[in-house]
Amino acid sequence: MSTAPKPYLLFQLGTEAYAVDVASVREIIEYHGSTEVPLMPPHLKGVINLRGRVVPVVDLASRFSRGATEITRRTSVVILERQHPTFGLQAIGVLVSGVTEVIELGGEQIEPPPAFGSAIGERFISGIARHDKRLFVVLELGEVLSFEELSSMSMQKAA
Numbered sequence: 028m029s030t031a032p033k034p035y036l037l038f039q040l041g042t043e044a045y046a047v048d049v050a051s052v053r054e055i056i057e058y059h060g061s062t063e064v065p066l067m068p069p070h071l072k073g074v075i076n077l078r079g080r081v082v083p084v085v086d087l088a089s090r091f092s093r094g095a096t097e098i099t100r101r102t103s104v105v106i107l108e109r110q111h112p113t114f115g116l117q118a119i120g121v122l123v124s125g126v127t128e129v130i131e132l133g134g135e136q137i138e139p140p141p142a143f144g145s146a147i148g149e150r151f152i153s154g155i156a157r158h159d160k161r162l163f164v165v166l167e168l169g170e171v172l173s174f175e176e177l178s179s180m181s182m183q184k185a186a
Contacts, residue, residue, distance in 0.1 A: 030134030035156070037127040037163060038105065040088045040096070044127070046156055046163040051107045053118060055126050058102040069095070072122055075104065082106065084120040091151070101125035107168060132156050137165055 034049040061073030061084045070089035074081050084104055088096045096102060104120040111117045137154040153167040 032131035032133040034129050035132050035163075035165065036105065036129055038103070038123040039125045039127060040091070040093060041124055043093075044161065044163045045087075045123075046130075046132070046165045047105070047107070047168060048165075049129060051109070051168055053106040053108045056104050056106065056120075058098065058104050058122060075120060077106065077118065077120075080118065082118045082120050084122055086122045088122075088124070096122050096124055099124070109168065130158055132158060132165075 035046040036049050036052050036055075037044060037046050039045075056077075059075075061075050063073040064071065064083075067073075070086050072084040072086045072089075074083050076082075086096050088094060101124065103123055103126050105123055105126065106118055106120050108116055108118055136158060137156045139154055140152040141155065151167055152164055154165045156163045156165050
């Protein structure tokens with residue numbers, strides 16, 4: 028049984044293609060730099076001012092141990108919204124090499140993550156999508172941007 032197609036945002040981290048469910052995407056903005064916050068892990072790039080709201084920015088390439096994202100004219104920040112158990116709806120920016128497109132994917136196009144593992148860790152992947160003879164890693168944002176893990180890493184860095 029297939030599920031109804033849903034829109035996914037496709038983006039690049041270097042030469043690799045990734046997808047996230049559009050339902051979690053608030054907006055996409057051009058990257059103009061961020062303000063560093065002392066004692067944060069390297070993948071926490073800093074914070075930006077988004078219409079008077081302070082939003083943390085995570086470098087996904089760095090988060091996946093791929094090195095820092097090279098800043099080019101295509102570099103973007105995808106603003107995602109996640110439900111925090113204590114503070115409610117929170118915005119988090121993810122730095123990406125470039126945004127590609129939005130596509131519709133049905134459940135039959137997304138396969139479970141491979142059992143043999145992955146360089147970014149199976150827990151970060153919700154599946155592998157096939158579309159127009161291309162493959163995309165579909166990210167599990169709840170794990171990639173885990174509030175608990177991000178908080179504990181910043182506390183470890185400060186210690």
